[in-house]
Amino acid sequence: MGLYEQRVLSAQDKVARALVTKHSQEAALMVAVSPLAVADMLLVAWRNFHLMTKIANVYGIQLGVKARFSLLKMVLTNMALAGASEAMTDVGFDVLSVNLAGRVSGRVAKGWGVGLLTARLGLKTMTLMRPLPWHGQAAPSLSQLRRELVKRLMGKSQTATP
Numbered sequence: 001m002g003l004y005e006q007r008v009l010s011a012q013d014k015v016a017r018a019l020v021t022k023h024s025q026e027a028a029l030m031v032a033v034s035p036l037a038v039a040d041m042l043l044v045a046w047r048n049f050h051l052m053t054k055i056a057n058v059y060g061i062q063l064g065v066k067a068r069f070s071l072l073k074m075v076l077t078n079m080a081l082a083g084a085s086e087a088m089t090d091v092g093f094d095v096l097s098v099n100l101a102g103r104v105s106g107r108v109a110k111g112w113g114v115g116l117l118t119a120r121l122g123l124k125t126m127t128l129m130r131p132l133p134w135h136g137q138a139a140p141s142l143s144q145l146r147r148e149l150v151k152r153l154m155g156k157s158q159t160a161t162p
Helices: 002-033 037-058 065-096 100-129 142-160
Strands: none
Touching: 002 037, 002 100, 002 142, 037 065, 037 100, 065 100, 100 142
16 A cells, blocks of 8 residues: 555645645636626636546546535535635725725735635545545645745746736
8 A cells, every 4th residue: 555655646646736736826816816706706616626526537536426516515615715705805895995905905815815725625625535545645734735825826926027
């Protein structure tokens, strides 16, 4: 089992982790740019379900009906959290009459939060789809993915500004 984990699963874990990082970055950017809460929730749900399907394919798992319902439940929970944070921030901005700079930084913070929710969902999916429990190597943590997300987002913002 250790040999299988070292030779096969480590490569699959690397691909799955790259997918999680990529999708969480894309979710963060989409939410930061999108002005509508409904669009945010739908984008997050669609991207998260797509991420889960890709992770299942990486590990060679064919999802059945029960697994798809379980994944759908996880996506809906993630979507509800993204929508709730959107609504709370919008109400807070309206009550406090925050200026444009405050609204922009709020959008960035919401994007960041949704990116972390996507990363968390991706890690949970990796753990569920992985044929063996994490044993020989340490399971990826949310803090590791958070650092990778910050690095990628900062790299994007530095290349976007002249």
